[in-house]
Amino acid sequence: MNTQIAQKNYIKIIAIAIFLLIGIAASIASVCMGSAVFNVQESLKAIFVADDSAARLIIWNVRLPRIIGGGMVGICLSLAGCLLQGVMRNHLASPSTIGVTSGASFIAYLTLVVFPHLFYLLPIGAILGAFITTLGIYLLAFEKGVSPVKMILSGMAVAAVFGAFNDIIRSFFPDRIFNATGFLVGSLNGVAWKHIQLIFPYVVIGIIICLFLPSKMNILMLGDEMSNSLGVRTEQFRFLLIIVSSLLSGAAISISGLINFVGLIVPHIARLIVGSDYKYLLPASITLGYSLVVLCDLIGRTILPIGEISVSIVISFIGAPFFLYLLRSKSTN
């Protein structure tokens, strides 16, 4: 958007409403469609009436938690990516920048490949692993405060080290690697209500953030000197945002495994459509994140005659062409 006059605010609100509608439509379609197809009436009955019908069994126990869980994963990852792209003042930042991916995947290798009898520790291990790795990267980059550049570089170094550890594990346990595939290629297969309980508090945190933080985020975008002089405790705020992002993405990863592109491309697309004002960018990222994951999971479940493609793969297939498109449109700007 290279026009002289700024985009009107009501257009941004309409865009957010459209994202929301896409999410609702995708949710309804996801409830009805799959290996067994139900119409809307049957589906509604299955949700609200607890009987022994096949519809109830499938929809209530399998599809609904999968949709809601997937949507929450989308919300958490998009929100984390949105916050991090702001904190790092770098539009290429994503949860993997702060080491969440490295930490969680290392825990996955430990609990699924090296000590498979400890598999039940994976969800909580992933969150802890992600969080501790983020803290570690922050402390490594700390010197009277943390500059975004130092943090990014420090994250890259840590990712390299963890990658090396993972490679060692792979070479020692070559026959057990497939245990970890379900985690490393993120998927919503098997998401149940108990997972929803785990991730729900983080979604609530996320929504609260959307209500109270936009103006502070906007000030942060003006640079450290400016935000300090406007009254923001910049260093503290940055730390808070990094920790929150780590927990949000850790929670998401613990349910679905690694879904790499969501945290990166959703805030990007949202920014292209509603602009950089966090008052609109945060709700846009959340609604778009929900919709994208639910939609891609639906596609993954229904596109093959038998079996499914995991949501992470579908999102990657959408993500790569998108990146190429972005690259092209930026170079012509």
Place this chain on the structure above:
Amino acid sequence: MYFGFKDVTIKYGKNLVVEDVNIDFPKGKTTTIIGSNGCGKSSLLKTIPRVVVPDKGEVFFCDKPIRKYNPKELAKRIAYLPQVHQSPSDIDVKTLVSYGRYPHKKFTGGLTKSDRAVIEEIIEITGLTHLSDRVLTTLSGGERQRAWIAMIICQQPEILVLDEPITYLDIGYQLEVMEMIKSLGERLNITIVMVLHDINLAARYSHHLISIENHHVHIQDSPRVMMNEENLNKIFRIGAQIHEDKKNNCPFIIPEKAIN
């Protein structure tokens, strides 16, 4: 002390930037800090938004070190404009100016009626009314700088600190912005502290000049007293003709030769 530096020493690692700086900025007047590149003027100013922390000494405001103030409360009284600006590429003028009201924001609130009134008034005073919906990056250098200054004026400060506000501007825009700063200072009765590179503009628009040279404060005095041959030799290492600008009632110099 109303506003100033007390025994401030700044070091970057082992390198000394400035040492034992004691300045008491005169209230209600415009003071400009001048000196050659790298002498520490910007670093000194950066201690005010606490981006640089002095190794020794403190910045004082109303007899209290500024680190003892709540940041938001301080932001309602001291405004600072850095040399280099960062902003999102799609921001419009009105939104940028509205960010200056942040220190006055209540916890849950957005912009109140009185916030909007202040923003409208300041956009008018700074001559930005016809530009308020424009994207910032499409404005001229002078217009953009006016927008940034409008933003910090929205903080309704009693002190304005400007780090090289006109260094990157064409000469026409330099004058436009300096005139605006001057009229804002008079109209709103605020204390202004600036760092400027241009000696003549510094002389014309300041009541008080401070020079920094060789890591120390060299001279603090009015432009007329300070602008003599000896000082120009020492501070800027030039020999120059010194004339009187009768219209603007200030000295001005014509540089003649470099002295090494």
